[in-house]
Amino acid sequence: xxxxxxxxxxxxxxxxxxxxxxxxxxxxxxxxxxxxxxxxxxxxxxxxxxxxxxxxxxxxxxxxxxxxxxxxxxxxxxxxxxxxxxxxxxxxxxxxxxxxxxxxxxxxxxxxxxxxxxxxxxxxxxxxxxxxxxxxxxxxxxxxxxxxxxxxxxxxxxxxxxxxxxxxxxxxxxxxxx
Amino acid sequence: xxxxxxxxxxxxxxxxxxxxxxxxxxxxxxxxxxxxxxxxxxxxxxxxxxxxxxxxxxxxxxxxxxxxxxxxxxxxxxxxxxxxxxxxxxxxxxxxxxxxxxxxxxxxxxxxxxxxxxxxxxxxxxxxxxxxxxxxxxxxxxxxxxxxxxxxxxxxxxxxxxxxxxxxxxxxxxxxxxxxxxxxxxxxxxxxxxxxxxxxxxxxxxxxxxxxxxxxxxxxxxxxxxxxxxxxxxxxxxxxxxxxxxxxxxxxxxxxxxxxxxxxxxxxxxxxxxxxxxxxxxxxxxxxxxxxxxxxxxxxxxxxxxxxxxxxxxxxxxxxxxxxxxxxxxxxxxxxxxxxxxx
Numbered sequence: 001x002x003x004x005x006x007x008x009x010x011x012x013x014x015x016x017x018x019x020x021x022x023x024x025x026x027x028x029x030x031x032x033x034x035x036x037x038x039x040x041x042x043x044x045x046x047x048x049x050x051x052x053x054x055x056x057x058x059x060x061x062x063x064x065x066x067x068x069x070x071x072x073x074x075x076x077x078x079x080x081x082x083x084x085x086x087x088x089x090x091x092x093x094x095x096x097x098x099x100x101x102x103x104x105x106x107x108x109x110x111x112x113x114x115x116x117x118x119x120x121x122x123x124x125x126x127x128x129x130x131x132x133x134x135x136x137x138x139x140x141x142x143x144x145x146x147x148x149x150x151x152x153x154x155x156x157x158x159x160x161x162x163x164x165x166x167x168x169x170x171x172x173x174x175x176x177x178x
Numbered sequence: 179x180x181x182x183x184x185x186x187x188x189x190x191x192x193x194x195x196x197x198x199x200x201x202x203x204x205x206x207x208x209x210x211x212x213x214x215x216x217x218x219x220x221x222x223x224x225x226x227x228x229x230x231x232x233x234x235x236x237x238x239x240x241x242x243x244x245x246x247x248x249x250x251x252x253x254x255x256x257x258x259x260x261x262x263x264x265x266x267x268x269x270x271x272x273x274x275x276x277x278x279x280x281x282x283x284x285x286x287x288x289x290x291x292x293x294x295x296x297x298x299x300x301x302x303x304x305x306x307x308x309x310x311x312x313x314x315x316x317x318x319x320x321x322x323x324x325x326x327x328x329x330x331x332x333x334x335x336x337x338x339x340x341x342x343x344x345x346x347x348x349x350x351x352x353x354x355x356x357x358x359x360x361x362x363x364x365x366x367x368x369x370x371x372x373x374x375x376x377x378x379x380x381x382x383x384x385x386x387x388x389x390x391x392x393x394x395x396x397x398x399x400x401x402x403x404x405x406x407x408x409x410x411x412x413x414x415x416x417x418x419x420x421x422x423x424x425x426x427x428x429x430x431x432x433x434x435x436x437x438x439x440x441x442x443x444x445x446x447x448x449x450x451x452x453x454x455x456x457x458x459x460x461x462x463x464x465x466x467x468x469x470x471x472x473x474x475x476x477x478x479x480x481x482x483x484x485x486x487x488x489x490x491x492x493x494x495x496x497x498x499x500x501x502x503x504x505x506x507x508x509x510x511x512x513x514x515x516x517x518x519x520x521x
Contacts, residue, residue, distance in 0.1 A: 103394050103395075105499075106514060138375040138513065140391075142392050145393060145395065147395055159483075162513065
């Protein structure tokens with residue numbers, strides 16, 4: 001279980017996102033039928049949900065009862081890192097680029113307030129810790145920060161568009177250590 | 179690595195200076211000895227400043243609406259406990275919660291959320307409270323401002339560092355809304371409503387607004403700041419807000435203690451927050467269903483950045499996302515946007 005999760009997560013350019021709304025529906029279904037585990041397979045996507053309360057002690061989060069464990073396994077044939085719904089050009093992403101993904105489902109805002117200048121544009125150099133965008137969910141404004149320093153190569157999402165969990169937001173070409 | 183360490187390069191202006199601890203002590207001294215006249219010399223000795231400073235600070239308190247009687251020759255007193263949200267006075271009502279220890283008070287600040295975000299970056303503790311008597315640029319969602327009349331409302335931001343996945347964090351906004359709901363219900367004796375996700379309404383008008391901001395890495399939350407504005411003692415709302423906003427005083431016809439209300443708010447926040455961390459979103463959603471007329475069966479207009487439609491609310495998803503049934507039967511998941519009651 002743990003090993004599998006790691007494997008899927010390690011290859012950053014390969015794992016695309018599960019649709020969280022689908023996951024929510026499954027969670028509801030699990031709730032209704034008092035299920036602790038759920039497995040689902042459809043083409044390239046394999047989702048397995050297991051309620052953390054059925055874990056042994058030492059669950060990773062304190063909000064243990066509500067944390068589903070999500071494992072998304074992809075066969076090696078899946079090569080595009082950009083989900084189709086993002087609508088951007090399907091060209092594959094350079095292996096050297098660092099892709100920043102959305103940690104939550106929400107609405108993407110490229111600027112701090114409507115009409116203001118965007119936080120970043122392609123070509124900008126950013127330091128680690130720089131705010132790149134805001135993802136809003138339920139009036140929670142989530143500032144997404146760069147976790148590496150480098151040049152912003154691509155912005156995958158347009159202002160005001162919905163994003164899914166794990167959806168690529170930015171590609172950054174990491175700068176060499178100064 | 180301590181949160182905030184990597185953000186040292188950020189070029190932000192330095193923090194405004196918080197209220198001097200000795201002003202806090204002065205207020206406490208006067209509040210503990212209401213109706214007793216204390217000489218300027220005695221106050222100066224107790225809080226460790228010169229008599230001229232005492233006089234200057236008394237003027238500061240008067241400007242903030244504290245009714246201090248007397249003058250430098252006779253000494254000073256107040257007739258009843260001051261309704262200033264000062265740390266020492268506030269902390270008394272918060273014993274046993276994480277909010278009693280780190281309270282940053284400002285007479286005037288641009289935005290309590292801006293200060294609290296900054297404190298979060300600097301690694302301040304979970305439970306840090308930032309409170310102001312007046313905001314010069316109080317913020318709401320999508321660049322809206324929050325009307326922050328001096329000493330009339332509660333303008334507070336709370337720094338939280340839950341050890342949860344960012345994916346679960348949006349339910350924190352419901353947690354904050356429920357805390358505000360309970361505080362306002364108890365304080366006013368009226369029955370408020372909650373408009374999803376967390377506007378608290380009295381008689382259909384907004385009495386409390388909440389803006390939550392957080393900083394995360396993809397898989398880890400650094401911190402969240404919950405900013406809460408409550409209209410308490412405003413006797414009227416400025417023109418453009420009059421039809422959509424109200425205050426507790428306007429609905430009850432009497433003034434309310436902001437100090438007491440803030441203590442109630444933080445006390446309920448502690449309670450709901452602990453419940454959320456221990457049991458997850460389920461009990462929070464159940465409570466929302468109990469108190470909000472927007473939970474299901476409400477005709478609403480939804481405006482998002484990409485859509486605008488009318489429908490009927492149909493409950494919440496497990497993480498708190500609002501479900502709205504369009505008139506053609508299709509169910510929409512509303513993650514963000516504006517919810518308004520439809521005729």
